[in-house]
Amino acid sequence: MLSNEKLEEIIKELTLDEKLSMIHGAELFKTAGVDRLNIPPLVFSDGPMGVRLEFHPDSWEKVGLSDDYITYLPCNSALAATFNRELAFETGSVLGEEARGRGKDVILGPGVNIKRSPLCGRNFEYFSEDPYLTKELAVEYIKGVQQWDVSACIKHFLVNNQETARLEVDTIVDDEALRQIYMPAFYDAVKRAGVYSLMGSYNKINGRFGSQHTHYLNDILRDEWGFDGLVVSDWGAIHDTREAVRSGLDVEMSVTPDFDEYYLANPLKKLIEKGIIAEELVDKKIKNILVLMNRLNMLDGERKTGTYNTDDHRHKALMVAEESIVLLKNDRNLLPLDKKIKKLLVIGENAEILHALGGGSAELKTLYEISPLMGIKKLLGGNCNVKYAKGYSRDIYRGNLDEKWQETSLDMSSIIRVDNDTEALEKMALLRKELREEALELAKAYENIIFVGGLDHVPGHDSEGEDRKNILLPYEQDILISELLKINPNTIIVLTGGGAVNMQKWINEASAVIWGWYGGMEGGTALAKTLFGDVNPSGRLPETFYHDLSECSAHAIGEYGNTDKVVYKDGIYVGYRYVDKFGVTPQFPFGFGLSYTTFECTQGTLDEANNEFICNITNTGDRDGKTSVLLYMKGKADEPVKVLAGFEKVFIKSKESKQVKISVTDGIIKGREYFAFI
Numbered sequence: 001m002l003s004n005e006k007l008e009e010i011i012k013e014l015t016l017d018e019k020l021s022m023i024h025g026a027e028l029f030k031t032a033g034v035d036r037l038n039i040p041p042l043v044f045s046d047g048p049m050g051v052r053l054e055f056h057p058d059s060w061e062k063v064g065l066s067d068d069y070i071t072y073l074p075c076n077s078a079l080a081a082t083f084n085r086e087l088a089f090e091t092g093s094v095l096g097e098e099a100r101g102r103g104k105d106v107i108l109g110p111g112v113n114i115k116r117s118p119l120c121g122r123n124f125e126y127f128s129e130d131p132y133l134t135k136e137l138a139v140e141y142i143k144g145v146q147q148w149d150v151s152a153c154i155k156h157f158l159v160n161n162q163e164t165a166r167l168e169v170d171t172i173v174d175d176e177a178l179r180q181i182y183m184p185a186f187y188d189a190v191k192r193a194g195v196y197s198l199m200g201s202y203n204k205i206n207g208r209f210g211s212q213h214t215h216y217l218n219d220i221l222r223d224e225w226g227f228d229g230l231v232v233s234d235w236g237a238i239h240d241t242r243e244a245v246r247s248g249l250d251v252e253m254s255v256t257p258d259f260d261e262y263y264l265a266n267p268l269k270k271l272i273e274k275g276i277i278a279e280e281l282v283d284k285k286i287k288n289i290l291v292l293m294n295r296l297n298m299l300d301g302e303r304k305t306g307t308y309n310t311d312d313h314r315h316k317a318l319m320v321a322e323e324s325i326v327l328l329k330n331d332r333n334l335l336p337l338d339k340k341i342k343k344l345l346v347i348g349e350n351a352e353i354l355h356a357l358g359g360g361s362a363e364l365k366t367l368y369e370i371s372p373l374m375g376i377k378k379l380l381g382g383n384c385n386v387k388y389a390k391g392y393s394r395d396i397y398r399g400n401l402d403e404k405w406q407e408t409s410l411d412m413s414s415i416i417r418v419d420n421d422t423e424a425l426e427k428m429a430l431l432r433k434e435l436r437e438e439a440l441e442l443a444k445a446y447e448n449i450i451f452v453g454g455l456d457h458v459p460g461h462d463s464e465g466e467d468r469k470n471i472l473l474p475y476e477q478d479i480l481i482s483e484l485l486k487i488n489p490n491t492i493i494v495l496t497g498g499g500a501v502n503m504q505k506w507i508n509e510a511s512a513v514i515w516g517w518y519g520g521m522e523g524g525t526a527l528a529k530t531l532f533g534d535v536n537p538s539g540r541l542p543e544t545f546y547h548d549l550s551e552c553s554a555h556a557i558g559e560y561g562n563t564d565k566v567v568y569k570d571g572i573y574v575g576y577r578y579v580d581k582f583g584v585t586p587q588f589p590f591g592f593g594l595s596y597t598t599f600e601c602t603q604g605t606l607d608e609a610n611n612e613f614i615c616n617i618t619n620t621g622d623r624d625g626k627t628s629v630l631l632y633m634k635g636k637a638d639e640p641v642k643v644l645a646g647f648e649k650v651f652i653k654s655k656e657s658k659q660v661k662i663s664v665t666d667g668i669i670k671g672r673e674y675f676a677f678i
């Protein structure tokens with residue numbers, strides 16, 4: 001590590017041109033280094049579920065070699081559903097080690113924006129509607145990444161909760177909501193995890209753009225919270241040289257190859273030469289860059305090497321996937337299925353398609369991805385005849401996937417939609433009818449049927465740059481599922497996606513329903529193990545699953561999806577905080593998740609000296625299993641009814657009991673009531 005004096009000396013030796021070259025992109029994911037002073041460039045890569053594939057330095061053309069396949073981890077929503085801090089640490093650690101192995105310095109994740117509405121196109125990249133769950137997992141994830149001499153980059157600061165007009169929408173939000181809901185994950189990342197870097201958002205926050213916001217980046221992040229790491233803009237989020245240079249931003253990145261014309265390149269040089277901007281402002285940014293490099297052992301000392309695609313990484317991806325699956329319904333103990341079955345029908349496109357290479361900047365070139373169909377087949381082996389029928393299709397949308405979307409991502413009008421193409425839509429409806437009829441005909445001959453559907457990463461679903469239009473299942477899946485349940489009421493329904501869908505058309509007829517997220521490269525293995533009982537499900541919903549949008553505060557009392565200004569009238573009443581307060585009964589509540597066994601919890605005691613809540617959990621069923629114990633603090637009359645204050649995941653053998661200590665990481669508030677929920 002170089003001393004502070006040495007860093008100051010380096011800054012003095014740098015010319016203005018050299019300094020400027022360090023504070024903006026010189027490639028799409030890289031700044032310039034200064035060879036003569038042994039300053040390397042800074043190399044970024046997306047996150048958050050793996051290290052992104054390689055692009056050419058100055059075009060969004062993929063390099064396309066075979067060396068950038070990686071471990072594909074479950075998405076952050078899946079990670080949140082595990083309610084398991086250790087798995088968050090392991091996820092971060094895999095990512096950090098692979099980033100280092102691929103020669104990256106900063107991995108652009110985790111994304112910690114609050115899931116304010118199920119419509120947000122990037123919800124799958126985010127953890128939860130709850131700030132406590134988000135921050136607890138983000139802190140561990142960041143520690144995991146950074147132990148590898150790689151910087152995590154927490155994003156997007158601040159209130160990037162919708163994709164509609166994300167580049168310009170003005171988010172009007174009060175201080176109470178910011179402090180209680182939208183800031184905690186960033187705050188704890190700085191204070192507890194010591195995160196080395198942070199990305200500003202595209203959107204405006206109370207009138208000014210997030211990535212160049214003097215108040216939030218200087219007054220709050222740097223002065224109040226004491227953040228001395230690196231602030232990078234989102235790609236193309238800077239709009240004004242003077243504002244940007246005076247804000248707490250250090251590095252401007254963008255999506256165009258006009259690197260010299262970035263706001264912090266030639267335009268800034270001119271302002272400095274004219275004496276309008278003081279060079280000292282640039283020095284501060286250089287200092288932050290050098291401090292980051294020093295922390296990563298880039299300037300001196302032994303830097304960790306990292307590696308990628310190890311057995312251990314794949315095993316970790318599987319562990320997370322296994323604990324993320326949420327059992328929503330299991331009437332008559334229909335699940336788990338018997339492994340000795342001889343015949344099985346699997347229906348649904350999500351059983352078969354691969355998700356890794358989609359979703360926007362979170363896209364990944366995974367070494368492999370086990371689909372649910374492959375997971376089921378490899379678990380059952382050759383003695384079971386597994387028949388597959390597509391049942392529905394998204395083909396028309398798939399054709400619309402734009403490989404180089406990021407190149408034009410700053411131009412919202414560039415999004416081409418097929419929704420208005422009536423001819424294409426009619427053709428599609430016909431094809432779907434054919435696929436449906438074929439699947440339904442087959443279903444008549446099967447006792448065991450698994451349907452796998454849900455969402456995917458096509459634009460307009462779980463994808464960057466666009467929000468979902470509603471929370472209905474796409475591609476007429478509701479019709480197919482309803483018909484299937486009429487033919488065979490024991491059909492198992494599995495849905496994949498980054499957030500709630502409306503299941504009302506068929507949920508009362510279904511006996512077994514599983515929610516599977518995007519489970520990473522081993523997602524199909526984890527799902528199969530759950531379906532056939534090798535894994536006892538232990539995932540819990542990290543967000544409320546609404547029947548429809550009128551139950552979600554952003555839509556009921558707030559605003560969502562406006563293109564000019566969106567006012568967060570819902571304040572702190574987001575997710576279950578709203579549902580509890582306003583007496584809404586959602587489809588499935590926050591924290592919901594069944595198991596193949598049953599647990600009982602005796603209400604515990606508070607140990608104020610150690611900030612712990614201690615309770616006894618008994619596994620009353622006949623299978624071993626894991627469960628999450630959620631600890632809530634009761635609110636006062638003018639507060640949310642309850643807020644999550646702790647959680648702990650435990651494994652308990654059948655018929656055994658365990659004492660569980662739940663740490664109240666923010667500290668027990670005297671005089672408040674706490675209660676556990678399992």
Ligand code: BGC
Nearest residue numbers: 046108155234235361409464
């Ligand atoms: C996204 C960021 C991402 C960046 C670089 C932007 O479109 O909003 O989350 O890290 O691109 O790919």
